[in-house]
Amino acid sequence: MEELSRRITIGQYLPTGSTIHRMDPRFKLVAFVIFIVAASSSYSVIANLIVFIAAIAALALAKIPLRFALNGLVPAIPIVVIMMVFQLLFHQAQKGEVVWWQWGILNLSPSGVHLVAASVIKFFSIVLIVSTFTLSTALTEITRGLEQLLRPLSKMRFPAHEVALIVTIMLRFVPTLAEEAERLMKAQASRGAAIGTVPRWQVVRRVRGILPLIVPLFVNALRRGEQLALAMEARGYVPGLTRSSYSSMRKSARDVVYVLVCLAFCIGVLAIPFPI
Amino acid sequence: MNHVQTENNRVVIELVDACVAYDNPGGPPKEALRGVTLEIREGEFVALVGPNGSGKSTLSKLLNGLLIPTEGTVRVRGLDTQNARNLHEIRRIVGMVFQDPENQMVSTIVEDDVAFGLENYGVPYDEMVKRVEEALVAVGMWEHRRRPPHQLSGGQKQRVAIASVVAMRPHCIVFDEATSMLDVEGRESVMEIVRTLHKSGHSIVMVTHHMEEALEADRIVVMKDGRVLKNASPRDVFCDEVCIRDAMLEAPIATDVAARLVKVGWPVPDSPLTSDELVTALRRTIFASASPPRRPNDTPVSFPSFEAKAASRKHRASAFRDASDDAGGPLDHLGVPLIRIQHLTHTYMRGTPMERKSLRDVSVDIPAGQFVAIVGHTGSGKSTLIQHLNGLIRPQEGSVVVDGLDTSLQKTDLRALRRIVGLAFQSPEDQLFEPLIGDDVAFGPFQYGMTILEARERVKFAMEAVGLGFDWRDRSIYNLSGGERRKVALAGVLAMKPKVLILDEPTSGLDPQSRSEIAKRLVRLQNNESLTVIWVTHQLEEAAQFADRILVMDSGEIVLDSSPAQLFADVARLSSVGLRLPEAPNLVQHLNGAGFDVDPSILTRDQAWLAVDDALRRRMGESKWKS
Numbered sequence: 001m002e003e004l005s006r007r008i009t010i011g012q013y014l015p016t017g018s019t020i021h022r023m024d025p026r027f028k029l030v031a032f033v034i035f036i037v038a039a040s041s042s043y044s045v046i047a048n049l050i051v052f053i054a055a056i057a058a059l060a061l062a063k064i065p066l067r068f069a070l071n072g073l074v075p076a077i078p079i080v081v082i083m084m085v086f087q088l089l090f091h092q093a094q095k096g097e098v099v100w101w102q103w104g105i106l107n108l109s110p111s112g113v114h115l116v117a118a119s120v121i122k123f124f125s126i127v128l129i130v131s132t133f134t135l136s137t138a139l140t141e142i143t144r145g146l147e148q149l150l151r152p153l154s155k156m157r158f159p160a161h162e163v164a165l166i167v168t169i170m171l172r173f174v175p176t177l178a179e180e181a182e183r184l185m186k187a188q189a190s191r192g193a194a195i196g197t198v199p200r201w202q203v204v205r206r207v208r209g210i211l212p213l214i215v216p217l218f219v220n221a222l223r224r225g226e227q228l229a230l231a232m233e234a235r236g237y238v239p240g241l242t243r244s245s246y247s248s249m250r251k252s253a254r255d256v257v258y259v260l261v262c263l264a265f266c267i268g269v270l271a272i273p274f275p276i
Numbered sequence: 277m278n279h280v281q282t283e284n285n286r287v288v289i290e291l292v293d294a295c296v297a298y299d300n301p302g303g304p305p306k307e308a309l310r311g312v313t314l315e316i317r318e319g320e321f322v323a324l325v326g327p328n329g330s331g332k333s334t335l336s337k338l339l340n341g342l343l344i345p346t347e348g349t350v351r352v353r354g355l356d357t358q359n360a361r362n363l364h365e366i367r368r369i370v371g372m373v374f375q376d377p378e379n380q381m382v383s384t385i386v387e388d389d390v391a392f393g394l395e396n397y398g399v400p401y402d403e404m405v406k407r408v409e410e411a412l413v414a415v416g417m418w419e420h421r422r423r424p425p426h427q428l429s430g431g432q433k434q435r436v437a438i439a440s441v442v443a444m445r446p447h448c449i450v451f452d453e454a455t456s457m458l459d460v461e462g463r464e465s466v467m468e469i470v471r472t473l474h475k476s477g478h479s480i481v482m483v484t485h486h487m488e489e490a491l492e493a494d495r496i497v498v499m500k501d502g503r504v505l506k507n508a509s510p511r512d513v514f515c516d517e518v519c520i521r522d523a524m525l526e527a528p529i530a531t532d533v534a535a536r537l538v539k540v541g542w543p544v545p546d547s548p549l550t551s552d553e554l555v556t557a558l559r560r561t562i563f564a565s566a567s568p569p570r571r572p573n574d575t576p577v578s579f580p581s582f583e584a585k586a587a588s589r590k591h592r593a594s595a596f597r598d599a600s601d602d603a604g605g606p607l608d609h610l611g612v613p614l615i616r617i618q619h620l621t622h623t624y625m626r627g628t629p630m631e632r633k634s635l636r637d638v639s640v641d642i643p644a645g646q647f648v649a650i651v652g653h654t655g656s657g658k659s660t661l662i663q664h665l666n667g668l669i670r671p672q673e674g675s676v677v678v679d680g681l682d683t684s685l686q687k688t689d690l691r692a693l694r695r696i697v698g699l700a701f702q703s704p705e706d707q708l709f710e711p712l713i714g715d716d717v718a719f720g721p722f723q724y725g726m727t728i729l730e731a732r733e734r735v736k737f738a739m740e741a742v743g744l745g746f747d748w749r750d751r752s753i754y755n756l757s758g759g760e761r762r763k764v765a766l767a768g769v770l771a772m773k774p775k776v777l778i779l780d781e782p783t784s785g786l787d788p789q790s791r792s793e794i795a796k797r798l799v800r801l802q803n804n805e806s807l808t809v810i811w812v813t814h815q816l817e818e819a820a821q822f823a824d825r826i827l828v829m830d831s832g833e834i835v836l837d838s839s840p841a842q843l844f845a846d847v848a849r850l851s852s853v854g855l856r857l858p859e860a861p862n863l864v865q866h867l868n869g870a871g872f873d874v875d876p877s878i879l880t881r882d883q884a885w886l887a888v889d890d891a892l893r894r895r896m897g898e899s900k901w902k903s
Contacts, residue, residue: 013424015422138384138385138422139384139385139424140383140384140385140388165382168382168383168384169382171384172381172382172383172384172425175424175426176378176426179426180706183701183706183707184706184707186663186668186701187699187700187701187704187707188707189668189694190666190668190694190698190699190700190701190769191694191698191719191720191723191768191769191772192691192694192695192719192720192723192724192772193719193723194691194723211709212707212709212719215709216706216707216708216709219709220706223379224376224378224379227374227376227379227380228379228380228382230337230342230374231372231374231379231380231382232382232392233342233367234340234342234367234371234372234374235367235371235392235393235396235440235441235444236364236367236368236393236396236397236444237392237393237396238364238396241396242398243395243396243398244394244395244397244398244399244400244401244404245395245401246387246388246391246392246394246395246401246404246405246408248401248405
């Protein structure tokens with residue numbers, strides 16, 4: 001039987017206490033978005049390489065080992081390889097371009113290679129940037145940062161705080177429910193349930209086989225919800241009431257500098273006309 | 277009022293004639309509380325006990341206005357819970373810790389969770405930082421403040437829940453069965469905090485099934501059928517045999533032994549509650565009596581059932597000794613034990629940074645028909661070991677062979693194995709999914725392709741084995757009590773008529789009566805159906821009472837493997853793996869330490885008083901002979 005919890009990487013946080021870790025989450029979120037824009041908007045190989053190097057630098061600045069950041073990548077590798085091959089072969093050669101090889105609609109051309117090279121680098125850059133951000137920011141910081149950034153919207157009756165709380169509770173119960181699902185799978189398998197042994201084409205049997213998992217999972221989740229609501233009420237939670245906040249988000253000059261550097265970097269990458 | 281109110285007897289919570297009735301669609305309203313009048317005073321430690329469904333939980337929810345009485349009043353520091361505007365303040369005064377540690381944490385990080393309540397009251401940031409630190413230090417969780425809840429043990433989570441309440445600086449803290457889902461270690465750590473809180477002047481209301489916890493209270497409130505049956509000091513409650521029986525409680529062993537000695541004529545004074553008090557009382561008994569009381573003819577020296585049990589234990593114990601003498605001796609008639617585990621090693625999350633060895637080179641044989649208890653702390657590898665026995669986990673290294681099926685071979689049919697080995701996890705009632713009892717119990721038999729008639733016969737067998745009549749099969753699962761749901765889940769496993777039955781904490785969270793009922797039914801099954809039972813528990817009392825053999829696990833290894841009597845004789849080794857003696861051997865050890873000569877092989881309460889009686893008689897005979 002599988003260890004479900006092993007697959008869940010959401011909320012993995014690696015406290016190394018680096019300067020990136022200590023950034024004000026609001027600024028970190030903004031810098032993160034800018035960085036992602038820079039990584040995803042350019043089709044130039046050189047621009048993508050520059051972003052990739054910058055991503056590695058950010059990772060190093062956050063003191064996160066490369067191995068750790070790439071961990072989540074392993075399951076995706078087959079899909080990435082298949083997509084690369086498809087992109088390479090199905091890419092239409094540009095007019096007047098040398099075509100190295102052709103067979104029906106398949107062809108191999110320099111512009112195809114260029115495109116694939118740019119996308120592969122882009123893919124790795126984005127993975128590194130996302131990892132750097134999530135591994136250096138605790139979930140609560142992300143939700144609190146988001147709450148603060150959305151706060152101006154609450155003047156337009158947008159429930160910024162409630163949304164942040166909902167996200168927090170959701171993230172809080174992901175591991176709990178995953179553990180529970182694992183436990184239920186094992187329990188029902190112990191009673192002879194044929195979980196994971198029914199062939200794929202027997203759809204009805206497969207769906208019926210899920211009921212013993214889904215029903216108790218929902219019933220238990222609802223019960224948990226009820227108890228949690230009671231526990232929150234017992235601790236004085238009243239929806240809509242003004243609350244104070246246990247977060248010391250104090251921006252420093254460094255945060256502003258980081259965001260400005262990111263912004264300048266992004267504009268530079270997008271504005272400079274790189275040859276390839 | 278005439279007398280001057282001192283700080284000590286100011287009332288924090290006051291209930292006057294409080295009634296609660298729940299809506300019951302298609303029937304008269306269900307009365308959970310029928311007129312409760314009660315006071316909780318400042319600095320008082322009150323235990324709330326009673327069987328499942330007696331209204332304890334409902335009562336505890338009245339105390340901070342989570343429930344509003346349908347009749348009568350509840351006032352907290354004079355604030356009526358009936359008035360919704362008072363509730364915010366009331367919940368600051370009366371904090372509450374719930375049963376399930378998992379379902380009361382809001383945040384993804386410990387310290388944020390502790391701050392949640394403070395945020396609700398608009399406490400300014402700097403003050404919050406101070407109070408969160410104070411509270412986490414008080415429960416010993418400060419160094420875990422940045423960790424997510426799912427990385428904590430149950431006991432640690434519960435300590436965080438307490439810190440969350442403490443940070444709000446309440447006057448009174450209600451613990452609603454807050455220790456019932458914890459292991460011994462977790463429970464002890466929570467009780468330690470409760471004691472400290474009580475000492476520092478907090479009022480404590482503790483809803484509990486554990487009598488040793490209730491014993492520490494200043495006052496015990498016994499509930500039964502929505503009413504207060506008795507409201508008195510622990511001594512008065514535990515010496516009231518009628519009350520104990522009616523509320524299905526269990527007196528402390530010292531009280532029990534003393535009461536039974538009194539019954540046969542020993543003048544034991546003072547109704548002792550602890551072993552220390554029993555020592556004093558027994559010394560005074562010897563002083564006070566010129567000769568031992570005459571044995572009435574109709575009272576046997578020892579109960580036949582006890583002797584029979586002892587004899588059968590001796591018989592089985594010798595069978596076990598044959599089995600464990602590995603020097604090529606006869607094991608079973610086939611020459612192979614039912615379960616053979618060899619050099620089993622398991623690593624969780626192998627190849628990740630969270631990698632952790634949960635089993636290290638475990639080898640053990642279990643012959644058919646044995647009742648084996650596996651004890652050890654959370655994380656000692658018990659759970660991993662039992663999951664290997666029905667192929668939920670295949671061996672990474674080593675082998676597991678059950679009834680000839682080797683799970684280390686890929687071709688082995690695991691479903692066939694699971695028909696032989698029935699396994700029920702902790703809180704198995706959580707896995708019920710059919711609306712009707714009978715359907716759920718029949719799930720296993722149908723999975724193995726049995727006909728309706730066969731399945732029906734299996735369901736009948738299983739339901740009767742756990743003590744639910746077959747006529748319950750058409751009842752709805754959702755109207756059952758916790759104990760009944762537990763029985764249905766166990767029946768679901770028994771319906772497959774397994775040869776081996778593995779149970780992970782089958783009695784946790786139940787009241788003392790349901791606990792012993794389930795245990796006794798399992799022993800009967802073991803005898804009648806020649807079932808092999810493997811019982812995972814952290815309650816050594818249960819292991820002492822029922823098991824032929826105890827395996828003690830510690831950090832992935834089986835560190836001790838012996839019969840209960842041998843194991844409890846070796847106190848030093850037991851405490852070296854952090855286990856405490858069960859109540860009966862513990863009492864005997866205490867008495868012998870004080871100079872009484874009680875048979876040290878005692879395992880249960882029923883044996884304990886007879887052995888003490890015997891020791892007293894010998895002592896009296898001796899002293900008379902000397903004079």
